[in-house]
Amino acid sequence: MGQSLGVAVLGAGHMGADHIHRLDRVVGGARVVAVADPDAERAREAVAGREGVAVRTEAEAALDAPGVEAVLIASPGEAHEEALLAAFARNLPVLCEKPMVPDPAGALRIVEAEARLGRRLAQIGFMRRHDTEYARLKALLDGGRLGRPLMLHCVHRNVSSPPGFTSAMLVNSSVSHEIDAARWLLGQEPVAVTVHRPRPSAGAPAGLLDPQFVLFETDGGALVDVEVFVNCGFGYQVRCEAVCEAGSARIGEERAMAVTAAGGVREEVPRDYLVRFADAYDREVRAWVDAVRQGRVTGASAWDGYAASAVAEAGVRALESGARTPVDLAPRPALYGGTGR
Numbered sequence: 001m002g003q004s005l006g007v008a009v010l011g012a013g014h015m016g017a018d019h020i021h022r023l024d025r026v027v028g029g030a031r032v033v034a035v036a037d038p039d040a041e042r043a044r045e046a047v048a049g050r051e052g053v054a055v056r057t058e059a060e061a062a063l064d065a066p067g068v069e070a071v072l073i074a075s076p077g078e079a080h081e082e083a084l085l086a087a088f089a090r091n092l093p094v095l096c097e098k099p100m101v102p103d104p105a106g107a108l109r110i111v112e113a114e115a116r117l118g119r120r121l122a123q124i125g126f127m128r129r130h131d132t133e134y135a136r137l138k139a140l141l142d143g144g145r146l147g148r149p150l151m152l153h154c155v156h157r158n159v160s161s162p163p164g165f166t167s168a169m170l171v172n173s174s175v176s177h178e179i180d181a182a183r184w185l186l187g188q189e190p191v192a193v194t195v196h197r198p199r200p201s202a203g204a205p206a207g208l209l210d211p212q213f214v215l216f217e218t219d220g221g222a223l224v225d226v227e228v229f230v231n232c233g234f235g236y237q238v239r240c241e242a243v244c245e246a247g248s249a250r251i252g253e254e255r256a257m258a259v260t261a262a263g264g265v266r267e268e269v270p271r272d273y274l275v276r277f278a279d280a281y282d283r284e285v286r287a288w289v290d291a292v293r294q295g296r297v298t299g300a301s302a303w304d305g306y307a308a309s310a311v312a313e314a315g316v317r318a319l320e321s322g323a324r325t326p327v328d329l330a331p332r333p334a335l336y337g338g339t340g341r
Contacts, residue, residue: 005030005289007069010059011075012037012046017099018274019074020046022285030070030289058268059083067130070292072285077102084110084302088121092330093292095285097125098176100305106134107306108330109280115333120297123288124305126180127168128238130287131280133251136240136333138185140163140249149186151223154178155239155252158230159271160203167209171319172312175214175219176227179308179315180300181240188220190311193324195319204231214315235269267334268336303336 007030009020018036023030034054037043037340045055054065059079063071063086071087073080081101087094100122101107114122141149157175165173165299183189196213204210211229218224239252270276284299291298311327318325332338 003029005293006033006069007031007289008034008036008062008068008071009046010036010062010071010073010079012039012043013074015050016074018281019048019072019285020050020298022282023072023289024050026282027289029285029293030285033067034062034065060086063092064085065095067091069266070289073097081106081110083120085113086108088113088117089095092121093297094122095125095288096122096305098180098305099172099309099312100124100302101309102172104310104328105307107302107309109182109308111302111306111330111333111336114302115335116336120301120335122302122305123291123297123299124302125178125284126184126300126304126308127277127280127284128177128181128275129184129300130283131277134181134240134280134294137240137249137251141244143243146242146247146249147275149222149242149244151240151243152182152225153241153243154182154224154226155237156228157232158225159233159235160291161205161208161210161230165205165208165230167207167212168316168319170210170212170230171214171315172309174228174230175226175315176312177238178214178224178228178240179216179311180304182216182218182224183304183307184300185240186218186220186222186224188218188222189307189329190216190224190327192217192324193311193315193318194324195315195322197319197323201229201231203233209319212319216311226248236272237269238276301336303332303338306330 035043035057036056043055056062070093073083077099194215195208214226216224241250314325314327
């Protein structure tokens with residue numbers, strides 16, 4: 001492998017364009033050599049000013065472009081399964097944005113395909129694992145100073161939802177981050193989900209059940225609750241409080257710049273995830289590039305991606321039924337620390 005890792009980026013939308021900039025301008029040791037997007041003009045705009053980048057409208061054509069040594073998938077979730085399998089067929093390491101694959105059956109096919117290879121190629125983009133505050137909370141919980149974790153209280157708020165956002169997507173898109181964060185922080189698997197629905201906010205589009213209150217039960221006896229509110233109107237907020245036997249710890253309340261003027265004080269609130277988690281994305285991609293250049297794959301695994309999809313599916317069923325819904329997880333293959341199938 002050369003001095004600089006050649007990366008194909010699949011998807012040139014909001015997330016993909018941000019990663020293209022990150023790879024070429026922020027993260028050392030990598031360069032974008034190919035980009036694929038069904039909208040060729042959007043792909044060209046995303047790589048404007050960069051020489052030698054192959055622009056394709058098909059994912060596999062980008063993977064076969066000269067100089068491609070690794071893949072970053074930032075396309076819509078429904079395109080991920082095909083792209084991951086294509087990368088596996090070419091023995092290319094992958095960083096895949098969440099959801100790995102939206103439906104658990106497809107996600108399990110990715111797990112099984114990678115297990116057949118006998119080694120990891122995929123890292124899934126749960127960037128909160130790379131956030132400084134989340135990492136400090138993880139270290140604190142692992143250290144045991146606060147005793148066993150009993151509860152996690154989580155908040156996930158967005159300014160507004162994009163067009164076409166559905167009630168189910170509050171769980172399987174927005175809360176998927178909390179699903180992975182809870183599994184990672186606690187080292188426990190969710191075993192059941194209940195979703196409560198307050199009266200929808202007047203700021204939510206017609207028919208959208210927003211906000212929601214999602215409750216997870218884990219196999220370690222902990223409870224995880226998530227307030228998800230995707231049309232709060234005032235900013236992007238992510239918070240988490242761990243309540244343990246001997247104390248609690250809360251993250252997500254770092255003080256932003258406060259401006260005093262005209263007889264009042266105004267404190268800035270991030271407007272979206274690319275602002276709040278900019279450093280986490282940088283750390284995530286930098287760690288991925290460094291690991292791939294050393295012939296390793298680290299971070300959240302395909303199994304983590306599958307588990308998040310399986311828990312989210314149970315959450316959607318709980319939303320629809322109003323009942324406590326068990327989570328159905330397949331046996332964990334040995335590649336991911338299980339006993340095989």
